[in-house]
Amino acid sequence: MAGDPTKPTSGNDVRPANSPEARKSGTLPDARRSTSDDIAAFVAQARATSPHRAGARGRLVFALDATMSRQPTWDMACALQADMFREAGSLGSLDIRLVYYRGFNECRATGWISDSAQLAKLMGKIACQGGNTQIGKVLSDARREAVAAGVRAVVFVGDAMEENVDELCAKAGELGLLKVPVFMFQEGGDAVAEQTFREIARLTGGAWCRFDPGAAAQLRELLRAAAAYVVGGRDALQQLAKSASGAARLIGQMK
Template sequence: MSGEPIKPNSATEVTSSKTGSLPDAQPSASEEIAAFVAKARAMSPHAAGARGRLLFALDATMSRQPTWDMACTLQADMFREAAALGSLDIRLVYYRGNNECRSTGWISDSAKLAKLMSKIDCRGGNTQIGKVLAEARREAAASAIRAVVFVGDAMEERVDELCSKAGELGLLKVPVFMFQEGHDAGAEQAFREIARLTGGAWCRFDPGAAAQLRELLRAAAAYAAGGREALLRLSKTASGAAKLIGQMK
């Protein structure tokens, strides 16, 4: 790790805003939500020839350092799994420190994603899962993402507010795969509910368990690249895929 964060003014790396930080989402009026849902559904990501798009979100607070390093290595497996099914673009979103939440542009090369991730160091701070879900909602409207993957170990926000944002993603048929490291009971309750509301899945992996996380990331990539049928096929030979498909609506 270089210990240097992604530079916020690089147009090729951070695209969410001028500073690279993700803004807080404002509550949507019912009319806005209805129009948003109609627009997103019209931009179906499962159309023939469409590239799969996956929002890959990571908790980069201090407790996440060991898993962040592991994820830098394992993320290449997502691209390899997707390559057998078609194609995949990934957008990395991470939060850390004092109210810092950033995202990259869309990336179709595992080496480039690994390079970007290697520039990010973990810093102490509270969780910002609400911003991740809000960014997923915006991307659903702008580019019709197929799925969201979140890897984290804690939740320090109002559960009802997170559930409201998750419900919007559920209306858009964008499943969120919540991958929890460790056994925090509060995080588990929130993560399970977010997964349920979006039609996604919650799975736990043990701290430092590379093989467990690899299987989960491969399964999520299979869904993002090839949809439910691809995940179903993978579930016949991979335990991670079986865990996801067993929970999805």
């Protein structure tokens, strides 16, 4: 693919987790166990800057597995991300933070992006590479952004899970305390991934949904539903559920 996403191009360029700039800014911090004091502190701060306050922009963390087997789905998600902005546009405004992992211990994130063309351009520069899953880093980044900038929901699209389940559930529980639902969209039928994805969704008050490999229409409906929730909350999701199956699948599971 054209371009090198590791080179700075703008304020929304993709930044590696292990770069000096990333370490300074706190983007995708190294995983560590949280103490009770840590949890109390970030919950208190999150309540003071709630993303659900009046006038707040809808902020969505859009996380993707970019390991080698995921290239067809990555290309599909690149084409479908504009549907999230269009759905949100009828209700308000949407900012998306793209987070992805690939290769050997590589996990990167963009800044907050409010334009689908800009997001598509960034995604078009990224090629999938072989490697293990790094869902824990995705959840850690979502937690940090929830406290620092306000996040209304996380969308994760993937097909596998190769990490410690209990550690992932602990991170999911922290997002649940912050009232940040995680929508786990699973491609395919891997049983280990399903069990973990379901539990992450349950602990955060989100939802787990499976879509068939290469099923663009199914994924499009799920992404539209997530965007509607981020901008308009449960009311918007319930309204969309009257005409869209993806929204109905989400609202049926959310607490």
